Amino acid sequence: MTRPALRRVCTHAILLAGIVFLVGPVLLMMSSSTQPTSDLVTEGLKFWPGRHGPENFRTVLTLQAGFTDQITAADMLRNSLIVASGIAGATTLLSLLAAYGLVWFRLRLAGAFLWITLATLLLPLESRFITTFQVTSALGLINTYTGMILPAVMVAVGTLFFRQLFLSFPGEYLEAARLDGAGPWRFFSDFILPLSRERGGAIFVVSFMIGWNQYLWPLLISTDESHYTLVRGIRLIGQESGPGMALVVLTILPPLLLVIIFQRWFLRALSDQKESF
Amino acid sequence: MAQVELRQVRKTYPNGAEAIFGVDMQIADGELIVFVGPSGCGKSTLLRMVAGLESVTSGEISIGDRVINDVSPSQRDVAMVFQNYALYPHMTVRGNMSYGLKNRKMPADEIERRIVDAAKMLKIDQFLDRQPNQLSGGQRQRVAMGRAIVRNPQVFLFDEPLSNLDAKLRVQMRIEIKKLQRSMNVTSIYVTHDQTEAMTLADRLAVINEGQVEQMGAPMELYSNPRTLFVASFIGAPQINLIPVTFDGTHLVNGDIKLAGYSRLPTDAPLVLGVRPDVLSLRDDGQFPVSVDLVEQHGGENLIYGSLAGAHSDTGESQEICLKAGQELLPDMDDRLTLGFNPDESFVFRADTGERLK
Numbered sequence: 204m205t206r207p208a209l210r211r212v213c214t215h216a217i218l219l220a221g222i223v224f225l226v227g228p229v230l231l232m233m234s235s236s237t238q239p240t241s242d243l244v245t246e247g248l249k250f251w252p253g254r255h256g257p258e259n260f261r262t263v264l265t266l267q268a269g270f271t272d273q274i275t276a277a278d279m280l281r282n283s284l285i286v287a288s289g290i291a292g293a294t295t296l297l298s299l300l301a302a303y304g305l306v307w308f309r310l311r312l313a314g315a316f317l318w319i320t321l322a323t324l325l326l327p328l329e330s331r332f333i334t335t336f337q338v339t340s341a342l343g344l345i346n347t348y349t350g351m352i353l354p355a356v357m358v359a360v361g362t363l364f365f366r367q368l369f370l371s372f373p374g375e376y377l378e379a380a381r382l383d384g385a386g387p388w389r390f391f392s393d394f395i396l397p398l399s400r401e402r403g404g405a406i407f408v409v410s411f412m413i414g415w416n417q418y419l420w421p422l423l424i425s426t427d428e429s430h431y432t433l434v435r436g437i438r439l440i441g442q443e444s445g446p447g448m449a450l451v452v453l454t455i456l457p458p459l460l461l462v463i464i465f466q467r468w469f470l471r472a473l474s475d476q477k478e479s480f
Numbered sequence: 481m482a483q484v485e486l487r488q489v490r491k492t493y494p495n496g497a498e499a500i501f502g503v504d505m506q507i508a509d510g511e512l513i514v515f516v517g518p519s520g521c522g523k524s525t526l527l528r529m530v531a532g533l534e535s536v537t538s539g540e541i542s543i544g545d546r547v548i549n550d551v552s553p554s555q556r557d558v559a560m561v562f563q564n565y566a567l568y569p570h571m572t573v574r575g576n577m578s579y580g581l582k583n584r585k586m587p588a589d590e591i592e593r594r595i596v597d598a599a600k601m602l603k604i605d606q607f608l609d610r611q612p613n614q615l616s617g618g619q620r621q622r623v624a625m626g627r628a629i630v631r632n633p634q635v636f637l638f639d640e641p642l643s644n645l646d647a648k649l650r651v652q653m654r655i656e657i658k659k660l661q662r663s664m665n666v667t668s669i670y671v672t673h674d675q676t677e678a679m680t681l682a683d684r685l686a687v688i689n690e691g692q693v694e695q696m697g698a699p700m701e702l703y704s705n706p707r708t709l710f711v712a713s714f715i716g717a718p719q720i721n722l723i724p725v726t727f728d729g730t731h732l733v734n735g736d737i738k739l740a741g742y743s744r745l746p747t748d749a750p751l752v753l754g755v756r757p758d759v760l761s762l763r764d765d766g767q768f769p770v771s772v773d774l775v776e777q778h779g780g781e782n783l784i785y786g787s788l789a790g791a792h793s794d795t796g797e798s799q800e801i802c803l804k805a806g807q808e809l810l811p812d813m814d815d816r817l818t819l820g821f822n823p824d825e826s827f828v829f830r831a832d833t834g835e836r837l838k
Contacts, residue, residue, distance in 0.1 A: 375566030378533050379627075383580030384554035393579070397570045 229455070236260075236448035243443055259449040266446060274428045276450055279436040282348075283415055284457065286432055289352035290414030295407045298361025303395055305362070306369040307377060308387075317366070324359045328420055336423055346427040355420055357413065361406045368402045369395070404468040412458045482544050482557075482634035482667045483509050484530065489539035491525055491691075499525045501691040502539070510665040512658070516678035516714070517688035524639055526688070527671045531560050531637050543634055554583070559628035560637040563644060565620045567612040573599075573623050574608045577630050591630075598629040601660070618649045625657070629664070636661070636668040642677065654681060675715055679703070687711045709834035712754050712827055718783055721760075721801050723753045724794050724831060732828070734799070736790030739767050741823030745837055746830075754827035757783070757804040766820025770801055772811045782807055786817065 235248045237256035242249070263276050301320065305313050328335065335354045344350030380390050421432050431439070433454045440447040462469065484507040491500035499522045507513050515523035528534040530541055532553030540547050548556050559580075568576050574595055581591045599605040602622040612620055621641065628636055638657070642650045658681055661668050672678050678685055679699045686696040687710070695707045699715075706712035712720050725732040727745040732738070732753055745751065760768070770786040782805050787798035803819055811817060828838040 373564055373566060375562045375564055376568070378531075378553075379560070379562060379566040379568070380579075381533070381553045382531065382558070382560055384583035385579075389583065394568065394570075 232448060232451055232455075236445065236452045238445055238448070240444040240446070243445060243448070248448075255445050256449075259445040260453075263440065263446040263449045263453070266440065274431050274436065274439075276433070276436065276453065278429070279431050279433045280453065280457075282430055283432040283434065283454075285348050286351045286355075286417065286421065287411045287414035287457075289348060290355050290357075290417075291407045291411035293352060293356045294358060294361050294410040294414075295403050297356065298358045298406065299365055299395070299399065299403060301358060301362045302365030302369055303391060306366055307390070307395075317362070320359050320362050328354055332419070332423060339424060344424075346425055346430055348430070350424050351417075351421050351430070351432075352414075355414060355417055357410055361410065364402060364406055365399060368399055372398065401468040401471050404465050408461050408465050408469055411461055415458050483507060484635060484667055484669070485540075485542045486526075486530075487540045487542075489526070489529065489541060490537045491522070491529060491534065492537045499691055500529070500537075503691075503693055505686065505693065505696065507667060507669065509667055512661050512668045512670060512681060512683045514678040514682035514685050515669065515671045515688055516673065516675060516682075516685055518714070519673055521688045522691040523671045523673075523688045527637055527639055527669055530635070530669060531558055532556050554580075557634040558637055559631040559633040559635075560639065561624045561628050561641040563640040565612075565624040565641075565644075567620055567623055567627075569612055572609050572611055573604060573615070573626075576612065576623055577627050580627070580631055594630040594632070595626075598626045601629070602626050617645055618653065621645060621649075621653060625660070629660075634667065636666050638668065638670040640672055641670075642672075643674075650677075657681065676717055679715065685715075687714055689714075706754075706827065707836055709752055709754070709829040709831075709836070712829070712836075716756060718757050718802050718804065720827075721755045721757060723755070723788070723791065723799055723801075725751050725753045725828075727751060734791040737767065737788065739823065742828065742838065745828060750831035751837070752829045752831050754829060755821055756825070757802040759821045759825045760801075760803045760819045761821070762805075762809070762817060763820030764818060766818040768801065768819040768821075770803075770817045770819055772813055772815045772817060773800075774813070775810060777807065777810075780807060781805065782809055784809065784811065784817070789816075 231248050231250055234250055234252045235243060236259055238249055238253035239255045242253065266276060304310065305317055310316065339345060339350045339354060342350075344353070376394060377390060380394060385393060416434060417432070418434050421430075421435055425431060425435075433450070437447065437450055437454065440450050484505075486503050486505040489500060489503045490498075492498045503526060505513075515526060517523045525534055529536050530543075532548070532551065536549050541549060543556060543558070568579065571579065577595045577598065578591045581594065595608070596605065599608055602625055604619060604622045604626060607615060607619060607623070612623065615623065621644075624641065641657070642653055645653060654677055657670075670681055672681075682699050684697060685699050685702055687694045687702065689710050695702055695711045697705075702711055702715050706715065709722070713722060723734055723737075725734045725737075725739070727733070727742065727747050729747055730743075731740055732742050732745075732751065734753075739753070769789040771789055772784060772786040774785040776783040776785070784803040784805055786801055786803070788801045791799040793799045801819070803817075826838075827836055829836050
């Protein structure tokens with residue numbers, strides 16, 4: 204075998220191993236979700252599909268769980284959607300505005316503001332649970348969507364990403380727009396918004412997934428079962444059961460759909476290719 | 481009527497750096513003025529002050545009868561063409577051209593009429609629905625021009641608009657800009673560092689150096705009658721020959737070279753003799769013995785570069801000299817030529833202040 208051919212075989216082997224590693228658990232989960240609970244308990248997870256799929260999913264969607272039996276999977280799905288969309292929406296909007304201010308306005312302390320914003324990265328939510336909980340409870344936000352959303356908003360990362368994008372725009376955009384009679388609001392709506400659509404989409408998707416997968420913070424802040432999210436609810440049903448696996452599958456579906464739908468924007472924004480202006 | 485007037489215009493940046501030191505200038509209605517100078521001389525700053533993109537530290541700028549120091553850029557009735565065109569990448573050509581008009585609340589049919597007119601004039605009418613990234617550099621340049629034209633402004637401002645084009649396109653667009661400006665008869669300010677562009681485009685040139693206007697006038701006036709050493713060296717291609725000399729009371733002297741025909745010059749100051757390459761010619765009784773280093777054949781003319789025997793430059797090396805000659809004069813390397821010139825067609829400057837003495 205020639206060297207380039209050998210190299211290609213090796214590359215493919217590594218890629219295949221990676222795919223098996225990444226996709227294997229997902230397949231295991233999906234096929235297990237179609238098995239009856241009794242098989243799962245006695246024989247463990249399975250790689251091949253069974254015949255209990257429809258039944259498992261029907262059970263899980265109507266199942267009433269929790270201590271008080273008040274929460275259904277549909278409720279949890281709704282809660283998750285509200286929390287994840289809230290986190291993603293707030294992250295995207297706030298960091299877009301922050302970056303707009305930092306880059307396009309002559310602020311005396313712009314540098315300091317940026318560094319303070321970035322410094323929050325050094326203190327992830329997990330490291331300041333107690334104080335954040337105190338603040339949230341003082342504000343009366345325990346067991347509210349707002350309380351679940353606000354502390355998890357990721358403005359620092361979003362601001363940094365938008366800022367890098369804005370810095371790549373020629374300053375003449377603003378100057379030409381000013382000569383064309385656009386003030387700060389028009390410049391935002393006619394230039395910044397359309398030009399950062401892709402980057403904004405990517406930030407939305409990433410923060411949606413992070414928001415969706417939140418576990419610890421919602422666990423702390425929602426003592427009331429009516430505010431349980433899907434990720435948290437998995438435990439209520441039990442993973443080793445057929446309906447439990449079905450719930451796990453349901454849990455990964457929304458982020459998966461989002462990535463598939465926004466794939467094009469997502470890749471373009473992350474690969475950071477320069478448009479030819 | 482839109483004459484532009486600058487009165488004692490100064491620019492000092494907040495950090496204390498001074499960019500413009502008191503510029504006075506009057507630009508007549510319909511005139512094309514070119515600001516030319518080396519990079520960093522302040523020519524773009526001055527243009528951007530007229531556009532309203534830079535504030536005026538002191539002094540006054542007026543367009544027509546209106547002082548515009550504190551008028552916002554969009555209210556100044558000026559349109560600008562940028563070096564990188566600054567086309568809006570997410571809008572079509574039509575969108576780019578109409579954006580400023582829409583912001584002005586112009587009726588849609590009027591906008592469309594202006595766009596179609598300008599597009600025809602610039603031969604971009606078939607591209608109106610394309611995005612800027614689907615256009616070539618030259619086409620983008622035209623769109624940028626179109627965006628300025630549809631505004632129907634009192635003043636056009638051009639900030640090195642041809643720098644991003646290749647040489648051939650640059651010459652072509654230069655001619656088009658000149659024709660367009662003539663036919664529209666709009667007062668224009670054009671910034672460039674390219675002296676050929678400056679000479680060919682300008683009704684009048686303003687040579688700017690270190691934040692000041694060194695000299696302003698018609699291109700040929702600056703060429704044949706420069707007021708300073710800087711203007712003489714900046715205007716004209718190939719560059720003027722500058723030879724360091726001293727005056728001994730009767731002759732200009734550099735080493736073995738002694739030049740008669742000069743009088744009333746200071747004997748105690750270092751001087752610079754300026755002789756344009758096209759003033760020099762082959763003469764048996766010429767003043768300059770030259771040994772040829774290089775011949776550049778430009779087609780219709782040859783540029784002959786050599787060193788002036790018996791003379792030295794400021795740095796003590798041999799003094800370079802350039803002759804512009806017809807295509808029939810084709811000496812070999814190290815050939816010796818004798819070049820002469822009429823002293824009346826040469827300039828003498830003070831080396832220290834740059835002031836022209838003769």
